[in-house]
Amino acid sequence: MKSDFFTTIVQLFKDTSTGAELDDRQWESIVFILRQTQLLATLYQLALSNNDFQHYPQYARKHLQAASVYARRQAQQVRFECLEISAILKQSNITPVFLKGAGYTLSGSQNGKGRVYSDIDVLVPKQQLGTAQQLLQKNGWFAKKLNDYDERYYREWAHEIPPMSNVYRGTVIDVHHNIIPPISGRAPDSQLFFNEIELNPQGLAHLSPAAATLHSCIHLFTNEDFSNGFRDLVDLYLLMQQYGQNDYWEKLVTLAEQTGFTLELFYCLDTLKQIFGLMPDSPFVKKIYKRHQNSFTGLLSHGLFKPALSPHHPLVFGFKNNLASFLIYIRGHWIKMPVHILIAHLSVKSFFISRDFLFGKYQFDKE
Amino acid sequence: MLTLNTGRYTYRLTDYPDDVVSDIEKIYGAEVINQVDAPVDFEIALKFDSLVRRFFRPQITFYVDQQSPFKPMPLAQAYPVLEWGMNWCVAAFDYNHFIIHAAVLEKDGKAIIFPATPGSGKSTLSAYLALTGWNLYSDEMAIVDLNSSRVNPVYRPVSLKNNSIDLLKQWFPDVVCTDTAKGTQKGDVALFRCVSWEQHRQLEQAEVVGIVFPKYKADTDLTIYQLDKLQGFQQISSNSFNYNITGQQGFETVGKLVDAAVHFEVHYSNVSEVSEFLVEEVIK
Numbered sequence: 001m002k003s004d005f006f007t008t009i010v011q012l013f014k015d016t017s018t019g020a021e022l023d024d025r026q027w028e029s030i031v032f033i034l035r036q037t038q039l040l041a042t043l044y045q046l047a048l049s050n051n052d053f054q055h056y057p058q059y060a061r062k063h064l065q066a067a068s069v070y071a072r073r074q075a076q077q078v079r080f081e082c083l084e085i086s087a088i089l090k091q092s093n094i095t096p097v098f099l100k101g102a103g104y105t106l107s108g109s110q111n112g113k114g115r116v117y118s119d120i121d122v123l124v125p126k127q128q129l130g131t132a133q134q135l136l137q138k139n140g141w142f143a144k145k146l147n148d149y150d151e152r153y154y155r156e157w158a159h160e161i162p163p164m165s166n167v168y169r170g171t172v173i174d175v176h177h178n179i180i181p182p183i184s185g186r187a188p189d190s191q192l193f194f195n196e197i198e199l200n201p202q203g204l205a206h207l208s209p210a211a212a213t214l215h216s217c218i219h220l221f222t223n224e225d226f227s228n229g230f231r232d233l234v235d236l237y238l239l240m241q242q243y244g245q246n247d248y249w250e251k252l253v254t255l256a257e258q259t260g261f262t263l264e265l266f267y268c269l270d271t272l273k274q275i276f277g278l279m280p281d282s283p284f285v286k287k288i289y290k291r292h293q294n295s296f297t298g299l300l301s302h303g304l305f306k307p308a309l310s311p312h313h314p315l316v317f318g319f320k321n322n323l324a325s326f327l328i329y330i331r332g333h334w335i336k337m338p339v340h341i342l343i344a345h346l347s348v349k350s351f352f353i354s355r356d357f358l359f360g361k362y363q364f365d366k367e
Numbered sequence: 368m369l370t371l372n373t374g375r376y377t378y379r380l381t382d383y384p385d386d387v388v389s390d391i392e393k394i395y396g397a398e399v400i401n402q403v404d405a406p407v408d409f410e411i412a413l414k415f416d417s418l419v420r421r422f423f424r425p426q427i428t429f430y431v432d433q434q435s436p437f438k439p440m441p442l443a444q445a446y447p448v449l450e451w452g453m454n455w456c457v458a459a460f461d462y463n464h465f466i467i468h469a470a471v472l473e474k475d476g477k478a479i480i481f482p483a484t485p486g487s488g489k490s491t492l493s494a495y496l497a498l499t500g501w502n503l504y505s506d507e508m509a510i511v512d513l514n515s516s517r518v519n520p521v522y523r524p525v526s527l528k529n530n531s532i533d534l535l536k537q538w539f540p541d542v543v544c545t546d547t548a549k550g551t552q553k554g555d556v557a558l559f560r561c562v563s564w565e566q567h568r569q570l571e572q573a574e575v576v577g578i579v580f581p582k583y584k585a586d587t588d589l590t591i592y593q594l595d596k597l598q599g600f601q602q603i604s605s606n607s608f609n610y611n612i613t614g615q616q617g618f619e620t621v622g623k624l625v626d627a628a629v630h631f632e633v634h635y636s637n638v639s640e641v642s643e644f645l646v647e648e649v650i651k
Contacts, residue, residue, distance in 0.1 A: 025404075028407065032432050035432065036432055066462045070612055073612045313433065
């Protein structure tokens, strides 16, 4: 039963016309699951562009439409903020590259339509990070107060500075100097990504489709937290569906080789194959399979990534999924942190989790 | 498990303390409980979150599906928390409508919006009007159609606070209400049933003819101020839950609302005088 709705939802994103055949009872569960995973508006946009939306039952249309209004406003706000941020950083000739959600919206890709975000991610060259931070601060963007532990986490181990939020509008930006924490020992030369910049009609920089795909793939498959995993997987699926021509695959695979993330790309392709049945007919993809496909990696994508990437909603997320996502949590930290730091980090985090379970989440908040 | 039909929105309660059920039955009536099957709009729950707080000064948390928008509250406030949570669902997810924090009352197919400025006595006034021949469309939020700017009825109780609880009981000794939950975030709170499902079912989308800002002032005579459209626009947009989200559509909706309505600020101490004024000058 638990996997049933997962299959139905995957099918919906593969072929939006199947939504017309679903009854209200099925739609209720789908609306709840997609509301939780923040994919209602993504489905709305996809179904609309395929001319299937008008055939959906009234209940489904009502909820998809409502979510799309919220997403539309976010897209508007993101475009505005990106222009602001770009203008601010231009003062020191810094060109911020908008990543992930904001990048998708700016590039106009299908997965950006209806996408909702909690923050705006930008990449700036490491040597300009300090200048960028100062310029943003001068213009009303301030870092939130962190506890000492988190402060140290950012300062010593991270690939980004603590999130900054705008004092007037509350918008949050994450300024990165790399795509993965340097503590992992795997941070690639960021220049490889700066070489892959495209400009949108307003002159705002985002990654090329292949680079955006690889970034999304690296982000997901080195992550320890899969709670937005299904949404990220849908991003990857839609990007590959939209741009999957031969030169795209070539660039994607080449970039994965240059940055040293071919294994992550393999997991990504193999998981998409297992969940969405995506099988790109490209010699470059075959090369990746040839290099990394074996019984161990197959077991990992089938036994670990697939169950952990199901939407994190109790209707589709059961014991097996929870176990998988726990193992992912360990793995994500494992590959990013040296062992002694990892053990210390997990002990601190698990102390907070058990404390909150026992006494309630807000018992120790500073008023 | 229990489902609740509030007319425009349907809910399924999956977890709740037992005591809450009698309040729900009292306020909504059997006609709307467990009458809808799937699909419902929102799955909600009141849950004990922490192990310790189940037994020691028990606290409950409101959930809509997996999300908990408020901090935990004392168990004794469970029912008001549920009502706030139900409002939250509408404000957080229904962007198909323009939603204003306001009471709405209707007579002869003409509706008046009373925006909820603090200390206005809005709920006291709306309970009084609802129990003296007006139709209650909502005590908490005006659900306005984004295309037609007409207002929709919802089947929900009136939430009264502090002194007005006893006042209402004095005026209407037979009125049905819950026990008073003491010391909530909004003071003492009790929910009043001011419309029956039978009455509610007769109600239809209505034209908004007036926007009235009530201000309760003890021992004053009724004083009426006519407001201009600009003031009306400013008040409606700033009292809206989703003016910023609905964007241009929201802007146009406020414009249409404000254009078609008359605008007053009313200082009062006697609710029946307000009622007379509304009938004579606003509904006409």
